[in-house]
Amino acid sequence: MYAETSPVARILVVEDDLVLAGHVRSFLEKAGHAVTLSHDGCEGLRLAERDDYDLVLMDILLSGLDGLQVLQQLRRRSRVPVLLMSALGGEQNRIAGFSRGADDYLPKPFSVAELGVRVEAILRRVAYERQVLQRVTCEGELEFDEFAADVRWAGRSAGLTASEYRVLELLWQHHDQVLSKPFLYQQALRRGYSRHDRALDMHVSHIRRKLQAIGCTGMRLETVWGHGYTLVCVAP
Template sequence: MTLLATPATRILAVEDDPALASHLQAHLQGCGFDVTMSHDGSEGLRLARAQHFDLILMDILLPGSNGLDVLQRLREQRHVPVILMSALGAEPDRIAGFSKGADDYLPKPFSLGELSVRIEAILRRVAYERRGQPPLPADALTFHEDRCDVCHDGQWATLTSTEYRLLETFSRHAEEVLSKAFLYQHVLHRGYSQHDRSLDMHVSNVRRKLKAIGYSGKRLESVWGKGYVLTARES
């Protein structure tokens, strides 16, 4: 499999387990990435703030600072894609990860092959987002592709790149019901499974963040048995 790696593609991996960290570094460097390793949360946050990275892999159970806390603090300043890695794979743990701003959540143990697929999917999305499409107006909501975020009345929603891509897709198809299968394929870039709640979590996060900045021009509504729609109509 060929990953979307160039010599300038930089990945920060924050993992305290020495064996896994070694495997991650060897695998990612073998794929052609410029890899920086960190072994505790505080150092990982410092590196993520001080340097440019195209993607961050981060464990949750870290010394120094919990991975979820690191992610929350990072999201105050950076919108770099983040994949969480954790032995805590239950649904409440995944929901907590997405709520803090994760773009993906990979339960341990995982194969390096699966990790590669997920990295490739995220880098493909980022490459698409950087094609220089103009900001899209949606009533009083302004889309800023360069920041992967939306602004309303001077307030930023602080979306993750996945949440931004999801909302942008809904905006392009306003008043059109989009199926979960379509959204998984075109936004998450993987097949739909009825047991996969990732999309629902991302939709919930977008709703919450739009409400937090006072935006009510359009709403993300669930359409039972069909999917979701961005609509200005009253329910």
């Protein structure tokens, strides 16, 4: 049985199977969450962009726009967590979902118990990340804006790209720890790591330059050769 350990959340369910959508809604509402239903990709995108949801559960095979198209457009404006639900459970389908910014992928058919565990895990992570970002704002001048996917120092925006923001956010959440390149590729760049791929090194270089440009001196992004990167907080 799904234990309600996560805070009450606002969840958007975009699913054109009316029976499944009803089961999912009933299950999540019993867990205490506020659920909005949509059965069309275009409507789901409008709702996700218009309202402030904590999580979006979305099928891939939708009318109007399919789930991957919705996700791709949504990621241009929002970082809301998205869990894809689909009968297309093959490896290439999962890769396509994650490459467009999905946070999780649940193949159909699934049990509501498994859905509950996945939802709980995502909401728990979101709650933790929000607490971390709040501490950043209170303890220093560097402010993380997850909606703009950017940071500000003393009111000046760094102008990070979405990928740069995800890299910096992950390093901050694990500051003073060394994060490996494979981990950063998977979690921040959302693709597999290849030792010939220099994209991460380029992003780190850009982050350093942009933080320096806005006068951010409270942290240092260091390379740990042969391992990865770490973010070190510098005492004033």
